[in-house]
Amino acid sequence: MAAENLTLGKALNSGLRKAMEDDPKVIMMGEDIGKLGGVFRITDGLQKDFGEDRVIDTPLAESGIVGTAVGLAIRGYRPVCEIQFDGFVYPAFDQIVSQLAKMHYRSQGQVRLPVVIRIPFGGGIGAVEHHSESPETYFVHTAGLKVVTCASPVDAYWMIQQAIASDDPIVFLEPKRRYWEKGEVDTAAPAAQVFPLHASRVARPGTDCTVLAYGPMVKVALDAATAAEEDGRALEVIDLRTLSPLDLTPVYESVRRTGRCVVVHEAPATLGMGAEVAARVTEECFYSLESPVLRVAGFDTPYPASRLEEEYLPDLDRVLDAVDRSFGW
Amino acid sequence: MGATVTRARTTRGEPAAPGGAPEMVQLLTPDGKRIDSARDPYGTEYTVDFTDQEYHKLYHDMVVIRRLDAEAEALQRQGELGIWASLRGQEAAQVGSGHALRPQDMAFPTYREHGVLYCRGIDPIMPLGLFRGVDQGGWDPSKFKFHMYTIVIGAQTLHATGYAMGVAKDGKVGGDDGEAVIAYFGDGATSQGDVNEAFVWSSVYHAPIVFFCQNNQYAISEPIERQTRVPLHQRANGFGFPGIRVDGNDVLASYAVTKAALDQARRGQGPTMIEAYTYRMGAHTTSDDPTRYRLAGEVEQWQAKDPILRLRTFLAEQQIAGDDFFQQTDAEAKAASQELRERVLALPDPQPVQLFDHVYPTGSAELDQQRAQFSAYLESFEGGAH
Numbered sequence: 001m002a003a004e005n006l007t008l009g010k011a012l013n014s015g016l017r018k019a020m021e022d023d024p025k026v027i028m029m030g031e032d033i034g035k036l037g038g039v040f041r042i043t044d045g046l047q048k049d050f051g052e053d054r055v056i057d058t059p060l061a062e063s064g065i066v067g068t069a070v071g072l073a074i075r076g077y078r079p080v081c082e083i084q085f086d087g088f089v090y091p092a093f094d095q096i097v098s099q100l101a102k103m104h105y106r107s108q109g110q111v112r113l114p115v116v117i118r119i120p121f122g123g124g125i126g127a128v129e130h131h132s133e134s135p136e137t138y139f140v141h142t143a144g145l146k147v148v149t150c151a152s153p154v155d156a157y158w159m160i161q162q163a164i165a166s167d168d169p170i171v172f173l174e175p176k177r178r179y180w181e182k183g184e185v186d187t188a189a190p191a192a193q194v195f196p197l198h199a200s201r202v203a204r205p206g207t208d209c210t211v212l213a214y215g216p217m218v219k220v221a222l223d224a225a226t227a228a229e230e231d232g233r234a235l236e237v238i239d240l241r242t243l244s245p246l247d248l249t250p251v252y253e254s255v256r257r258t259g260r261c262v263v264v265h266e267a268p269a270t271l272g273m274g275a276e277v278a279a280r281v282t283e284e285c286f287y288s289l290e291s292p293v294l295r296v297a298g299f300d301t302p303y304p305a306s307r308l309e310e311e312y313l314p315d316l317d318r319v320l321d322a323v324d325r326s327f328g329w
Numbered sequence: 330m331g332a333t334v335t336r337a338r339t340t341r342g343e344p345a346a347p348g349g350a351p352e353m354v355q356l357l358t359p360d361g362k363r364i365d366s367a368r369d370p371y372g373t374e375y376t377v378d379f380t381d382q383e384y385h386k387l388y389h390d391m392v393v394i395r396r397l398d399a400e401a402e403a404l405q406r407q408g409e410l411g412i413w414a415s416l417r418g419q420e421a422a423q424v425g426s427g428h429a430l431r432p433q434d435m436a437f438p439t440y441r442e443h444g445v446l447y448c449r450g451i452d453p454i455m456p457l458g459l460f461r462g463v464d465q466g467g468w469d470p471s472k473f474k475f476h477m478y479t480i481v482i483g484a485q486t487l488h489a490t491g492y493a494m495g496v497a498k499d500g501k502v503g504g505d506d507g508e509a510v511i512a513y514f515g516d517g518a519t520s521q522g523d524v525n526e527a528f529v530w531s532s533v534y535h536a537p538i539v540f541f542c543q544n545n546q547y548a549i550s551e552p553i554e555r556q557t558r559v560p561l562h563q564r565a566n567g568f569g570f571p572g573i574r575v576d577g578n579d580v581l582a583s584y585a586v587t588k589a590a591l592d593q594a595r596r597g598q599g600p601t602m603i604e605a606y607t608y609r610m611g612a613h614t615t616s617d618d619p620t621r622y623r624l625a626g627e628v629e630q631w632q633a634k635d636p637i638l639r640l641r642t643f644l645a646e647q648q649i650a651g652d653d654f655f656q657q658t659d660a661e662a663k664a665a666s667q668e669l670r671e672r673v674l675a676l677p678d679p680q681p682v683q684l685f686d687h688v689y690p691t692g693s694a695e696l697d698q699q700r701a702q703f704s705a706y707l708e709s710f711e712g713g714a715h
Contacts, residue, residue: 072494107465
């Protein structure tokens with residue numbers, strides 16, 4: 001056992017470091033990731049130890065970051081791109097959606113692009129506009145990309161390494177408001193004990209209602225489950241972890257037991273992950289459902305000014321309200 | 330090929346006349362007269378010293394490529410291809426630059442680089458699979474050092490830049506045996522953000538790359554005046570590397586300038602932009618109607634600058650090639666086009682479930698399920714797959 005108490009941000013940093021040690025083809029690219037260590041310090045110290053050739057401060061152009069990462073991957077490198085904030089990924093949209101995602105398919109499997117795009121996502125940090133968004137649906141909707149997100153330091157440490165080691169192009173969403181939360185990470189865990197990348201996981205077992213969350217909302221769901229326990233309701237919380245492909249087998253198993261399902265995410269409700277999950281759970285668990293699958297999500301508005309974000313973001317009370325509505329159906 | 334490029338100097342200075350009237354490097358005039366050597370505004374002097382066989386090869390390839398291109402266009406008109414993007418008029422720019430590449434050099438094309446593809450030794454049927462719709466490009470890019478066609482305008486210039494950065498990281502620049510990268514794009518692409526970002530990145534990282542812009546005067550219907558108020562090659566100066574205009578209808582100059590720029594790159598002297606000044610004789614694609622936006626007189630003027638005709642005139646006048654050679658080349662081109670036609674018509678249609686292939690290198694359980702469901706659906710028809 002080499003369990004350490006790490007913040008989620010430090011766990012990512014350690015995971016990136018380990019990936020660079022394990023494979024000399026792994027390189028980091030992004031704005032301010034070198035000397036500064038990234039605006040969130042996730043790449044802190046990496047340029048100092050691995051050099052400017054492997055930890056590359058790039059020109060300020062997101063399409064350039066992803067587009068050149070594609071070229072470096074064609075050349076045999078494994079680039080890990082940092083997009084500084086969620087709202088800055090859109091200039092790179094063509095390179096991600098039309099180039100990175102489709103190259104393997106178009107080339108009939110002859111061109112592999114093992115590129116990871118790290119994006120700090122979600123709100124709750126009091127930021128100005130374009131710094132708090134949840135763009136996951138755009139990427140989940142794009143065939144050829146895989147999309148994952150971590151909710152705990154231990155997942156952060158292992159999932160980032162698994163993503164980098166994968167030959168798939170992966171969008172790796174980091175719950176920025178959880179960067180400073182701590183947890184135990186066994187950095188010496190044997191590979192067989194490490195949870196797979198593309199699998200969801202029961203974060204808290206329960207019997208009465210299934211609550212699905214991912215990234216920053218897992219903590220909210222777990223807090224809601226604690227509060228619900230006082231009301232005599234045992235919520236089962238599942239951390240989806242992998243948004244593309246989805247791993248819903250544990251979800252179906254859970255909903256068949258509980259008969260109720262609530263999906264929580266920060267992104268707007270319309271065509272969000274909750275909509276997709278609701279459709280699939282309805283199809284798979286139709287005769288087990290006691291009430292419709294309910295969504296607790298951001299509203300269909302632009303992300304608001306930070307003094308309003310607590311109203312916009314799903315919180316414990318809104319999750320419990322949805323659970324109440326599910327029971328009252 | 331064994332041509333030589335004489336360099337007047339070893340360092341890269343400022344252009345002799347920045348902002349002045351653009352010089353165009355030319356070694357073969359439209360009426361087939363050979364110019365011994367030509368100098369670019371930076372002082373580099375270009376000449377070529379081809380053997381007869383090398384001249385024959387350049388002529389042969391241009392003729393074959395034009396004939397194959399015409400056949401593809403005809404196949405589209407007969408409903409056998411969904412669309413075709415003709416390169417007619419741009420054979421010299423493509424054959425000249427294509428032959429300047431060494432085996433270790435990597436090329437990133439647009440969707441019109443059929444001539445460069447041919448020079449890289451790729452089966453000319455390959456792009457027809459794409460335009461017929463049976464696949465999305467079938468060649469192995471790493472084997473032929475020629476990337477897939479890119480349809481989104483300018484996107485490939487960033488891929489080329491990243492690849493060139495990788496070449497430098499691998500320590501493959503700095504000597505005469507180094508590797509270089511060439512990115513093809515058109516005049517319209519110079520307005521794209523990606524192309525400008527590629528210029529910035531290549532300059533900042535001193536990448537071993539040549540930006541080869543075929544200025545064929547039109548982006549579908551929009552003339553060059555809609556993209557720029559300065560000659561395109563002058564853009565390079567603002568990014569910190571040389572920009573050279575070459576007569577893109579002159580295969581000798583296209584070869585010489587590209588070879589010199591590639592050699593600069595492979596030796597570690599950074600990027601160069603080449604503007605190959607040429608003309609798209611045909612439509613943008615078979616879906617286009619150029620009579621709506623340009624005059625016949627303009628096309629006739631460029632007809633007089635035809636890249637193949639001028640080389641033929643030169644070869645005949647200098648007695649480098651005779652009627653036997655020209656007739657034999659025409660016969661070979663005709664045979665190649667007939668073979669192409671037969672093989673296109675014989676291309677098998679893909680099987681329905683193939684649409685699920687190769688989405689992910691490591692697969693996806695979700696997609697496996699969709700494939701299984703779709704297969705079962707197809708099997709549910711009487712007599713199996715419908």
